[in-house]
Amino acid sequence: AAAEKGGYATFMEKEIFDQPHAVGDTLLGRTDETGRLVLDELRISEEQLGNVDRITVVACGTAAYAGMVAKYAIEHWTRIPVEVALAHEFRYSDPIVNERSLVVSISQSGETMDTLMAVKHARELGALTISVCNTHGSTIPRESDAVLYTHAGPEIAVASTKAFLAQITACYVLGLYLAQLRGGAFADDAQAVMKELHEVPAKIEDLLGTMDRVREIARFMADTRSVLFLGRNVGFPVAMEGALKLKELAYIHAEGFAAGELKHGPIALIEPGLPVFVVVPGPDSPHDLHKKVVSNIQEIRARGARTIVIAQEGDEDVVPFADEVIRVPQTSPLLQPLLTVVPLQVFALHLSTAKGLDVDQPRNLAKSVTVE
Ligand code: G6P
Numbered sequence: 001a002a003a004e005k006g007g008y009a010t011f012m013e014k015e016i017f018d019q020p021h022a023v024g025d026t027l028l029g030r031t032d033e034t035g036r037l038v039l040d041e042l043r044i045s046e047e048q049l050g051n052v053d054r055i056t057v058v059a060c061g062t063a064a065y066a067g068m069v070a071k072y073a074i075e076h077w078t079r080i081p082v083e084v085a086l087a088h089e090f091r092y093s094d095p096i097v098n099e100r101s102l103v104v105s106i107s108q109s110g111e112t113m114d115t116l117m118a119v120k121h122a123r124e125l126g127a128l129t130i131s132v133c134n135t136h137g138s139t140i141p142r143e144s145d146a147v148l149y150t151h152a153g154p155e156i157a158v159a160s161t162k163a164f165l166a167q168i169t170a171c172y173v174l175g176l177y178l179a180q181l182r183g184g185a186f187a188d189d190a191q192a193v194m195k196e197l198h199e200v201p202a203k204i205e206d207l208l209g210t211m212d213r214v215r216e217i218a219r220f221m222a223d224t225r226s227v228l229f230l231g232r233n234v235g236f237p238v239a240m241e242g243a244l245k246l247k248e249l250a251y252i253h254a255e256g257f258a259a260g261e262l263k264h265g266p267i268a269l270i271e272p273g274l275p276v277f278v279v280v281p282g283p284d285s286p287h288d289l290h291k292k293v294v295s296n297i298q299e300i301r302a303r304g305a306r307t308i309v310i311a312q313e314g315d316e317d318v319v320p321f322a323d324e325v326i327r328v329p330q331t332s333p334l335l336q337p338l339l340t341v342v343p344l345q346v347f348a349l350h351l352s353t354a355k356g357l358d359v360d361q362p363r364n365l366a367k368s369v370t371v372e
Helices: 011-017 019-027 046-050 062-078 087-091 113-124 162-182 184-197 200-208 212-220 235-250 259-264 286-302 337-354
Strands: 054-059 082-086 101-107 128-133 146-149 226-231 253-258 275-279 306-312 324-328
Touching: 011 019, 011 337, 019 162, 019 200, 046 162, 054 062, 054 087, 054 113, 062 082, 062 101, 062 162, 062 184, 062 235, 082 087, 087 113, 101 113, 101 162, 113 128, 128 162, 146 162, 162 184, 162 337, 200 337, 212 324, 212 337, 226 235, 226 259, 226 286, 235 253, 235 259, 235 275, 235 337, 253 259, 259 286, 275 286, 275 337, 286 306, 306 337, 324 337
Parallel strands: 054 082, 054 101, 101 128, 128 146, 226 253, 226 275, 275 306, 306 324
Antiparallel strands: none
16 A cells, blocks of 8 residues: 555645646647647537537536636636536526536546536536546546546545646636637637646646645644635635635634635634635736735734735735745746645645544545435
8 A cells, every 4th residue: 555655645645746747647638739729539529619608517526616716717718608516506406508508527536426417417408518537437428428538547535636636727628728719819818828737737846845834834733623715716716625625634614715705704703813824816816806815814814813825936915914925836817726726735634644634534525426
């Protein structure tokens, strides 16, 4: 077993460190020598894809957060409306899906019963279905019109890490492909983003080399009872994923919020010493989002929160209000989740370890939920 873990103490740790490959391998072979996206593997005609006027993502758990990240990006790149539905909610909500809809399911295992049922229902309604999946030959890809595999390799730890990054990557590839099909400025932008996406694996690698402080913070926090996570735009699902990892692995009450929602409720939870992670949008984010989140940090700090800030290298604006600053490499705003979630995974891993818990097999959870 030690050999299978490649020298790491747990599968989860190994899988976190596999993430540069999970992203890199998922990008591999999906562009030609000129940088154009080529997705012949989908075997869906350009006409059929060009007909799509609405996208619905169905998934559960971490995969649904990947879908939420993808929504911001795909809508921005293609101007096609994207909705994200939890698969178990979708199935029984009388969903508005028809022949012009593309239903994208996301599933690491390809066996999650709720997601499978959602896909079957979408097909009955006439939708085109694409499965984003990590497991060859599994059920959901077989029941879908097409599949875009994530190449994260087998994920053993119950809590998903590298599959999440690979899912975001595959959804981005799909979104950029749809943008390319739209042509003109959409296609030009897609090319530029693809280029930047190819630089992400090396950035994850660099980031993974700087996690010592995160491990220390986690160790000091072994007795913590509650942790909040704030994020905005693509940082919002990252905040929810950070909270999910902490619930799953360390059995700590944790919640992720949209930072803009703070004054509509969550700020009442802030009390002296409460740890709050804040995922800060890069300073080049549109609509002053960076400034807005920095002022959120200031607001919660003024009320005594212990602020642990995930910010880009070179972002000095956060420093005066941060108890801890965790740096991530620079990238454009929509690609940031591929970096900002990494310290949150590492934090949950080490907090769980500090509490003496079973990181790879948390209580009450299954790797794949094959019952409704
Ligand atoms: C379970 C796992 C989660 C995973 C979810 C969806 O709850 O514990 O880590 O995100 O299922 O699984 P899937 O295989 O469909 O991605």
